[in-house]
Amino acid sequence: MTERAFTPALGRLAPTRFYDPVIALMRERLWRALTAMHAAPRPEDVIVDVGCGTGSLALLLQRIEPRARIVGVDPDPDMLARARRKSVPGDAAPQWELGMGDALPQLLGTGSASTVVSSLVLHQCPLATKRAVLASMSAVLRPGGRLVIADYGRQRTALMRLAFRTVQLADGREDTQPQADGVLPELIREAGFREVREAEVVPTISGSVSVYTARRG
Numbered sequence: 001m002t003e004r005a006f007t008p009a010l011g012r013l014a015p016t017r018f019y020d021p022v023i024a025l026m027r028e029r030l031w032r033a034l035t036a037m038h039a040a041p042r043p044e045d046v047i048v049d050v051g052c053g054t055g056s057l058a059l060l061l062q063r064i065e066p067r068a069r070i071v072g073v074d075p076d077p078d079m080l081a082r083a084r085r086k087s088v089p090g091d092a093a094p095q096w097e098l099g100m101g102d103a104l105p106q107l108l109g110t111g112s113a114s115t116v117v118s119s120l121v122l123h124q125c126p127l128a129t130k131r132a133v134l135a136s137m138s139a140v141l142r143p144g145g146r147l148v149i150a151d152y153g154r155q156r157t158a159l160m161r162l163a164f165r166t167v168q169l170a171d172g173r174e175d176t177q178p179q180a181d182g183v184l185p186e187l188i189r190e191a192g193f194r195e196v197r198e199a200e201v202v203p204t205i206s207g208s209v210s211v212y213t214a215r216r217g
Helices: 016-024 028-039 056-064 077-086 101-108 127-140 158-163 165-171 173-180 184-190
Strands: 046-050 069-074 095-098 113-119 141-152 193-204 207-216
Touching: 028 056, 028 113, 028 141, 028 193, 028 207, 046 056, 046 101, 046 127, 056 069, 056 077, 056 113, 069 077, 069 101, 077 095, 101 113, 101 127, 113 127, 127 141, 127 173, 127 184, 141 173, 141 184, 158 165, 158 193, 158 207, 165 173, 184 193, 184 207
Parallel strands: 046 069, 046 113, 069 095, 113 141
Antiparallel strands: 141 207, 193 207
């Protein structure tokens, strides 16, 4: 994964300027709130949002705990520009960094974060890149640090598998099918995390979004 090769936020579905309106249709407020609940930001935390996009999750975490240091990382300059514009002047604001999810230690320092969060990123990545990003997340976390990922997981019903075809049309079947088959918990464990669990499952019009939690070993 390099700065020259990443899948745009909406894949082939629509230009990135439509990202926020489109994602709002997918029960975003619910699964983002659940992600923030499991991240449970504290004043002394350093929380890295990998693939932060337009910054919705990073900004939510900053509102919940203004004293925490929130860092949003994304490879798309346009998305980061949109994230900056969503910050409220005078309020505590996240730090926005241009970078790839598989290069977090180089960008922020090994063992520098207490929590890593990510939403709707890994389903767009090839299997090797999923592994590389998860390894990077592990490397940037302190021992015992928390991982919270909201993304498409196992599509357990015929209705959710049908709905997920929209995502596969946008992002391609090769990268998305492993997650529909439920590969993420195994990949998270392979990256050295423990206490891996699927904490939440939220059905949406584009398939079910799962919230996974884990601790760095």
